[in-house]
Ligand code: NAD
């Protein structure tokens with residue numbers, strides 16, 4: 622398939638580009654570099670041994686989006702492009718709604734006009750809101766606690782409605798849990814600007830000595846050691862899930878939702894201790910106040926993706942911690 626990767630220069634998109642190439646697909650990346658850098662493209666080219674077609678484009682621009690589809694004759698789209706910082710979405714809701722909703726509307730409009738019928742969308746476990754029951758299954762109720770989450774849920778609704786109205790259309794909504802890790806080459810990984818919000822990029826900055834210590838947000842949750850529990854998944858496992866999802870989308874019609882997680886929850890201290898052990902490096906930390914909006918525990922029931930897509934995560938927490946550090950120490 623010839624597949625457009627919107628946001629393909631980003632963290633998850635760049636790893637997915639490599640796995641799609643390995644699986645024999647032709648890929649085209651479109652990105653505006655609002656949260657990535659052009660040198661990622663060179664790294665992808667180096668890993669796949671070929672120059673990947675790239676277009677610098679903002680998908681909130683309707684004319685540019687239509688023009689790209691007119692030029693390129695895609696068979697499918699994986700739509701990663703979006704703003705993703707929860708805290709920032711609370712202070713900049715207009716920018717978040719505009720970027721994350723307008724881009725999707727422009728893409729589905731272009732898909733309709735140029736008869737492109739297969740789409741995979743990057744959704745998030747955040748759409749489950751505050752979990753009432755664990756593990757989380759795809760059919761469980763959804764809700765959100767911040768504008769970022771709402772953009773994901775609204776996009777899921779838009780894509781569901783668009784698919785209902787068009788019998789040729791096929792959409793897979795992927796609800797990611799917590800991606801960490803990096804490509805084994807150490808060439809690409811997660812490299813956020815400024816002080817990271819997420820746990821693993823914060824840990825690697827502490828390990829490098831850029832930040833003095835990790836703040837562990839709360840040790841009084843009802844979890845095994847009192848710290849928050851999440852379902853961390855290696856980004857390469859996640860990327861492979863997209864290969865299965867887009868191939869599934871091509872063969873089916875309608876909307877399907879899949880959790881992409883491991884089904885296993887690890888605490889903040891599990892991550893800190895594993896990172897220290899496998900990399901033989903100290904991560905100083907202090908216990909801090911709980912962070913607003915955090916839930917105690919969140920992990921997936923990953924059974925549907927295993928049964929229907931024949932996909933499951935294979936990499937361990939040791940792999941995730943090793944690969945995160947292998948990338949971070951050189952970048
Ligand atoms: P990322 O920020 O690294 O990648 C997103 C890419 O999209 C960036 O390269 C950015 O420049 C680009 N982009 C944003 N708006 C654009 C626009 N209007 N036009 C063109 N390009 C645009 O993020 P990521 O971690 O790779 O996440 C990819 C997708 O997965 C996002 O939609 C994100 O919300 C979703 N997601 C991420 C996580 C996570 O923890 N990383 C979890 C759940 C869901």
Ligand code: UDP
Pocket residue numbers: 799818819820821823835836837838839848849850851889912915
């Ligand atoms: N966390 C932490 N310190 C940090 C960042 C995160 O203790 O500097 C905790 C957070 O409270 C949560 C877990 O690490 O329990 C994962 O947080 P992250 O922001 O990476 O992902 P989330 O699941 O919140 O999207």
